[in-house]
Amino acid sequence: MDNTLSQQLQVIPLENYVMLSIILFSIGVIGILMRRNLIVVFLSIELMLNSINLMAASFSAYHNDPAGQAFVFFIMVVAAAEVAVGLAMLVMIYRNVRSIEIDALSRLKW
Numbered sequence: 001m002d003n004t005l006s007q008q009l010q011v012i013p014l015e016n017y018v019m020l021s022i023i024l025f026s027i028g029v030i031g032i033l034m035r036r037n038l039i040v041v042f043l044s045i046e047l048m049l050n051s052i053n054l055m056a057a058s059f060s061a062y063h064n065d066p067a068g069q070a071f072v073f074f075i076m077v078v079a080a081a082e083v084a085v086g087l088a089m090l091v092m093i094y095r096n097v098r099s100i101e102i103d104a105l106s107r108l109k110w
Contacts, residue, residue: 014058014059014062017054017055017058018055018058020051020054021051021052021054021055021058022051023051024047024048024050024051024054025047025048025051025052027044027047028044028045028046028047028048028051029044029048030044031043031044031047032044032045032048036101036102036103037100037101037102038090038093038100038101038102039090039100041102042082042083042086042087042090045082046079046082046083049075049078049079049082050079052075053072053075053076056068056069056071056072056075057069057072060072093105
């Protein structure tokens with residue numbers, strides 16, 4: 001009973017990971033298109049980035065290639081930077097407009 005790590009990870013079919021990733025990405029896209037709240041838009045972008053991370057990590061595990069896990073690390077760094085910059089912008093927008101609705105941003109025009 002000598003199971004290697006890749007055999008243990010391949011118990012769940014790769015198609016399940018792909019379908020879950022597609023569902024999460026679709027929820028993120030719908031959240032961006034349908035909602036008018038900036039916080040929900042940022043959360044939807046994070047959901048989309050996490051679905052990409054899931055896809056990269058699952059393909060990396062199934063093909064025994066650590067390059068996918070390195071991509072996951074870089075995507076997480078980009079997501080952290082996006083959150084920091086996005087929240088700073090959100091605070092500044094709220095200070096100027098007193099709202100975090102996307103439609104209220106038209107008041108920021110010259």
